[in-house]
Amino acid sequence: MDNSDLFVCIDHIGLAVPDMDEALRLHVDVMGWRLLHREQNQEQGVDEAMLGTGAQGDENAMIQLLAPLSPESAVGKFIEKNGGRGGIQHIAYRVADMDAVDATLRERGATLLYPAPKSGTGGARINFIHPKSTGGVLLEITEPPAAPHH
Ligand code: MC0
Numbered sequence: 213m214d215n216s217d218l219f220v221c222i223d224h225i226g227l228a229v230p231d232m233d234e235a236l237r238l239h240v241d242v243m244g245w246r247l248l249h250r251e252q253n254q255e256q257g258v259d260e261a262m263l264g265t266g267a268q269g270d271e272n273a274m275i276q277l278l279a280p281l282s283p284e285s286a287v288g289k290f291i292e293k294n295g296g297r298g299g300i301q302h303i304a305y306r307v308a309d310m311d312a313v314d315a316t317l318r319e320r321g322a323t324l325l326y327p328a329p330k331s332g333t334g335g336a337r338i339n340f341i342h343p344k345s346t347g348g349v350l351l352e353i354t355e356p357p358a359a360p361h362h
Contacts, residue, residue, distance in 0.1 A: 213316040223306035223354050224262065224274040228287045229298040232259055232279040239263055245275060249334060257285025262333060276304070276333070302340070304352035310337045313353060317341070329355070 229235035239245045245263035252259050263275040278301055280288035290301050307313040310329050318324060323345040332338030335357040343350045 213312055217309075218307070218313055218316065220306040220308055221271040222273040223304040223352075223356070224276040225300060226276045226278050226302040226304060226352065227298060228290045228294070228301040229277050229279050230291055230296060232261065232277060235277045235279070235298070236261060239275060239277065248274065251333060252281065253332070254281070255330060256287075256332070257281045258287055260333065271306075300349075302350040302352050304338075304354050307353050307355050310339070310353065310355035314339060317353075322346075 227235070236247070240247055240263070245265050246268070247261060248264045248268070249262040250260070257280060259279045259281060261277040263277065264272065266272065268274075278287045280291060282288055283292065287301060291298060314324060314329070323342045325340040325342055329337035329339050332352075332354055337355040339353050341351040341353070
């Protein structure tokens with residue numbers, strides 16, 4: 213794959229939040245972001261809210277609020293390690309062809325977490341690159357469903 217075909221844009225920034233209601237008050241009522249989508253993803257152990265702003269064109273990055281469904285979930289552990297506070301849990305890069313990008317990244321030595329993509333927001337196909345192989349930032353790769361949710 214050519215490098216220019218690898219990532220389309222930054223799809224979203226995932227913020228771990230200890231309390232979803234409080235986080236929505238801050239981001240929607242104070243900051244003026246719009247709620248685009250709500251979902252619970254049991255497999256990932258998250259209650260999530262996708263937020264958009266401005267014209268929210270196709271390649272505008274979104275904010276994803278992630279509240280843990282249990283303390284043992286990835287987001288629950290992240291918050292615990294962070295002294296009970298929220299923070300940037302991951303950055304998600306959008307791709308158009310998950311299978312091709314997955315294969316290219318593996319060829320180049322990246323450590324993908326899942327052997328095959330799992331289900332993400334609105335039916336997206338997602339995988340992650342472990343923070344230990346990215347200089348400390350958890351990276352998500354996401355291929356949105358054919359009809360995006362915003
Ligand atoms: C852990 N570490 C992180 C991190 N989580 N560093 C940066 N960002 C994070 N989010 C660091 C720890 O501080 C520790 O560093 C080391 O990684 C521990 O790695 P580990 O032993 O493998 O352990 P865990 O248990 O902390 O797990 C980390 C791991 C996990 C990335 C494997 O969070 C995971 O499986 N994440 C993928 C799934 C996920 O995050 N789901 C939630 C979003 P030291 O230096 O102390 O060793 S779901 C989502 O986003 C969906 C719905 C969507 O967008 O569609």
